[in-house]
Amino acid sequence: MRRAKISIIGAGNVGATCAHWCAAAELGDIVLLDIPATEDMPAGKALDLRQASPIMGFDSSVIGTTSYDDTAGSDVIVVTAGIPRKPGMSRDDLLATNAKIVTSVGEQIKATSPDAVVIVVSNPLDAMVQQMWKVTGFDSAKVCGQAGVLDTARYRTFLAMELGVSVEDISALLMGGHGDTMVPIPSCTSVGGIPITQLIDPARLEEIVERTRKGGAEIVSLLKTGSAYYAPAAACAQMVEAVVKDKKRCIPVAALCHDEYNVGGYYVGVPAIMGTGGVEKIIELSLTESETADFQNSVDAVKSLVATMDELLANG
Numbered sequence: 675m676r677r678a679k680i681s682i683i684g685a686g687n688v689g690a691t692c693a694h695w696c697a698a699a700e701l702g703d704i705v706l707l708d709i710p711a712t713e714d715m716p717a718g719k720a721l722d723l724r725q726a727s728p729i730m731g732f733d734s735s736v737i738g739t740t741s742y743d744d745t746a747g748s749d750v751i752v753v754t755a756g757i758p759r760k761p762g763m764s765r766d767d768l769l770a771t772n773a774k775i776v777t778s779v780g781e782q783i784k785a786t787s788p789d790a791v792v793i794v795v796s797n798p799l800d801a802m803v804q805q806m807w808k809v810t811g812f813d814s815a816k817v818c819g820q821a822g823v824l825d826t827a828r829y830r831t832f833l834a835m836e837l838g839v840s841v842e843d844i845s846a847l848l849m850g851g852h853g854d855t856m857v858p859i860p861s862c863t864s865v866g867g868i869p870i871t872q873l874i875d876p877a878r879l880e881e882i883v884e885r886t887r888k889g890g891a892e893i894v895s896l897l898k899t900g901s902a903y904y905a906p907a908a909a910c911a912q913m914v915e916a917v918v919k920d921k922k923r924c925i926p927v928a929a930l931c932h933d934e935y936n937v938g939g940y941y942v943g944v945p946a947i948m949g950t951g952g953v954e955k956i957i958e959l960s961l962t963e964s965e966t967a968d969f970q971n972s973v974d975a976v977k978s979l980v981a982t983m984d985e986l987l988a989n990g
């Protein structure tokens with residue numbers, strides 16, 4: 675049986691770090707691709723990573739390239755191509771540049787890896803994954819976005835820091851778009867099975883949620899030259915693992931929702947089962963009145979961004 679073929683488009687901070695996590699976990703053979711203008715950079719990073727294999731004990735092959743021919747027939751593709759934000763910018767400020775990049779990447783993926791599960795990471799996430807789905811024309815189950823695993827990991831980290839407990843004992847769910855409007859679901863957040871509302875008072879919980887919502891900006895303001903990559907890349911690797919090992923992970927994913935939650939044909943963060951087929955099932959929870967209103971608000975923000983993107987792309 676052959677190993678899974680995992681291609682990562684964009685060999686920058688998130689892409690190269692994702693290659694690192696995937697190789698170390700021996701999830702498959704990895705192809706790291708960047709634009710020709712970066713010359714031999716992807717080959718250099720790939721060779722460097724491969725030379726870590728005798729020390730770390732993995733047999734995954736890692737190659738770097740600027741040609742989509744090397745990615746042909748991929749089982750999973752992680753798309754990290756695009757510019758990151760800098761202090762003072764919002765993710766939405768990346769829309770015009772990254773929509774064009776994601777469009778060109780999608781065209782290449784469609785031509786070379788028609789059966790791949792595509793995990794989009796480029797920002798603004800929900801609009802970029804919508805565009806990837808439109809350009810590839812793939813079954814929507816095969817095109818999804820990474821944001822919720824990262825946002826939930828941040829939330830779990832902050833809750834563990836607050837309570838002085840293991841992160842492993844915290845289970846949590848955030849829904850909606852990857853942005854300031856993300857929606858916490860307290861009824862799905864617990865510590866060792868104990869509802870979070872019994873451990874933290876509502877005002878303090880709201881402060882932790884607010885820090886989570888602004889989690890990306892907090893890292894940007896510390897790094898100053900770009901945005902987070904260790905945790906985002908680990909989140910992508912978890913989704914890759916779900917596909918290549920058919921794990922049936924129940925995780926928050928940016929998935930195309932039609933009737934689900936009355937979204938009406940947009941990508942937005944929802945709990946889903948992820949396996950070899952990609953997003954195999956979207957889970958519909960019954961939300962409270964205020965959660966429904968907050969989720970709708972988040973969906974409206976995504977819809978308006980997609981409309982702006984479509985207008986920008988139509989006008990060249």
Ligand SMILES: NC(=O)c1ccc[n+]([C@@H]2O[C@H](COP(=O)([O-])OP(=O)(O)OC[C@H]3O[C@@H](n4cnc5c(N)ncnc54)[C@H](O)[C@@H]3O)[C@@H](O)[C@H]2O)c1
Pocket residue numbers: 683684685686687688689707708709712754755756757758759768772775778779794795796797798799820821824852900901902903906
């Ligand atoms: N969804 C999330 O949770 C999440 C988390 C972190 C970062 N991001 C986003 O991921 C993207 C990448 O972030 P980063 O920190 O790795 O940036 P980076 O600048 O380090 O790397 C981006 C890479 O993409 C490459 N690239 C540009 N155009 C390309 C194209 N057409 N084809 C192939 N490669 C191309 C660049 O040359 C660069 O090497 C950004 O848009 C960022 O906002 C999203």
Ligand SMILES: O=C(O)C[C@H](O)C(=O)O
Pocket residue numbers: 758759765797824852889890891893894901902906
């Ligand atoms: O904040 C960013 O711009 C990158 C990413 O979306 C994140 O949440 O870290």
